[in-house]
Amino acid sequence: MIVFAKSxxxxxxxxxxxxxFCCVFFLCAPAGGQETLSAxxxxxxxxxxxxxxxxxxxxxxxxxxxxxxTKPFPAHPLRLTQHNKRFExxxxxxxxxxxxxxxxxxxxxxxxFSLFEGKRFDLGLYEAGSxxxxxxDRPGVSxxxxxxxxxxxxxxxxxxxxxxxxxxxxxxxVIPQVPAGRYTMRVWYETALPEALxxxxxxxxxxxxxxxxxxxxxxxxxAATAHKNKYGMDYEPPNxxxxxxxxx
Numbered sequence: 143m144i145v146f147a148k149s150x151x152x153x154x155x156x157x158x159x160x161x162x163f164c165c166v167f168f169l170c171a172p173a174g175g176q177e178t179l180s181a182x183x184x185x186x187x188x189x190x191x192x193x194x195x196x197x198x199x200x201x202x203x204x205x206x207x208x209x210x211x212t213k214p215f216p217a218h219p220l221r222l223t224q225h226n227k228r229f230e231x232x233x234x235x236x237x238x239x240x241x242x243x244x245x246x247x248x249x250x251x252x253x254x255f256s257l258f259e260g261k262r263f264d265l266g267l268y269e270a271g272s273x274x275x276x277x278x279d280r281p282g283v284s285x286x287x288x289x290x291x292x293x294x295x296x297x298x299x300x301x302x303x304x305x306x307x308x309x310x311x312x313x314x315x316v317i318p319q320v321p322a323g324r325y326t327m328r329v330w331y332e333t334a335l336p337e338a339l340x341x342x343x344x345x346x347x348x349x350x351x352x353x354x355x356x357x358x359x360x361x362x363x364x365a366a367t368a369h370k371n372k373y374g375m376d377y378e379p380p381n382x383x384x385x386x387x388x389x390x
Contacts, residue, residue, distance in 0.1 A: 175322065177348065181307070181315040181355035185331065187362050196313030198233045198332065199360055200299060202306035203317065203325035203346065219243060222286070222296055224252045229286065229296035233332075238281050238302045245273040253289035255372045260284035260300065264372060283330065287369060292377040295369070297332060315355075322348045327355070333363040 185196040220240055223230045225247040236242060246252050246268055254274065255264040260282030265274040267290075278284065278300040288294040305325070307315035329342040338361045346355070371377050 176319045177322075177353060179307075179317040179320050179348070179353060179355060181317075181358055183309050183313045183315060183358045183360050185313070185360045185362050193362065195311045196309055196360070197311045199309040199313070199315070199358075200233070200235060200306060200330040201309075201315055201317065201327065201355070201358070202301055202303055203320060203327055203348075204303045204305075206324040206326060206345070221245060222298065223247055224254070224288070224294070227288075227291045227294055229294055232295070233297050233299070233308065235299045235301060235306060235308060236278055237304065238300045239277065239279055240300070241275050241277050242298060243273050243275055246270055251290060252294075253372075254286060255289055256284045256286045256298075257372060258283075258285050261298070264289075287372075289372045292368065292371075295366075299330060320348055322350075324348075329358060329360065331360045331362070333366060334360055335363045338363075 181201060183196050183199040183201070185193045185199065187193060220234065220236050221243045222234055223245050227248065234242065244254050244265060247270075249270045251267045251269055253265065253267050256262060257264075261276065261278050261280065261284045263276050265276070268274055278298060281300050281302045284298045284300070286296040286298060305317055305320050307317040309315045325346050325348065327342075327344050327346045329339060331339070342358065342360075368376075
């Protein structure tokens with residue numbers, strides 16, 4: 143789970159994407175062409191110990207100046223499914239303006255909400271087998287919860303660029319079909335603190351010189367704990383006698 147204050151702090155990091163640039167890298171792309179870029183991330187805990195798995199780090203490149211991001215996003219439906227009192231997947235990256243489906247595949251009610259910047263919404267109670275939709279119409283990071291089940295959390299990141307990659311368990315990232323040009327590179331990781339994410343924002347140039355972003359060290363923050371419900375209060379103990387909860 144994510145504490146209410148930490149979620150807001152991470153939102154501040156997401157809204158601070160315009161931080162100053164640190165340095166310049168040179169990436170591979172034929173003149174006037176496109177290139178598949180690679181990177182490796184290392185998630186490092188306090189004491190500089192690298193964790194054994196490094197999935198769900200997001201790296202994206204936003205074109206600078208007159209460049210236009212024209213590569214289309216996948217056309218398949220975008221879904222954040224509620225199943226077994228979990229959101230599947232936990233992390234979803236979508237283009238700005240995308241409609242995301244929130245189907246309820248559990249045999250009981252859910253109440254999906256997000257009260258942080260990015261996209262604020264409250265879908266209310268809806269029953270098993272039904273679906274609600276949300277349009278993510280502005281760039282940002284949305285931390286998403288269920289007002290009934292405190293153990294449920296997810297993140298939707300809405301980007302205004304198609305040039306992004308998500309790390310796998312081994313920390314490997316691939317960003318395909320990036321045209322030559324200059325970009326702003328930004329990084330997100332769920333437990334990273336705002337200042338750490340801001341410090342990783344930098345300018346990169348895609349050229350014929352290299353094909354990798356190199357190794358990116360991600361300083362992990364403390365493990366997330368409890369968060370508040372949509373009213374800013376602690377969750378009440380489950381009541382199995384109401385239709386909003388599954389019976390044991």
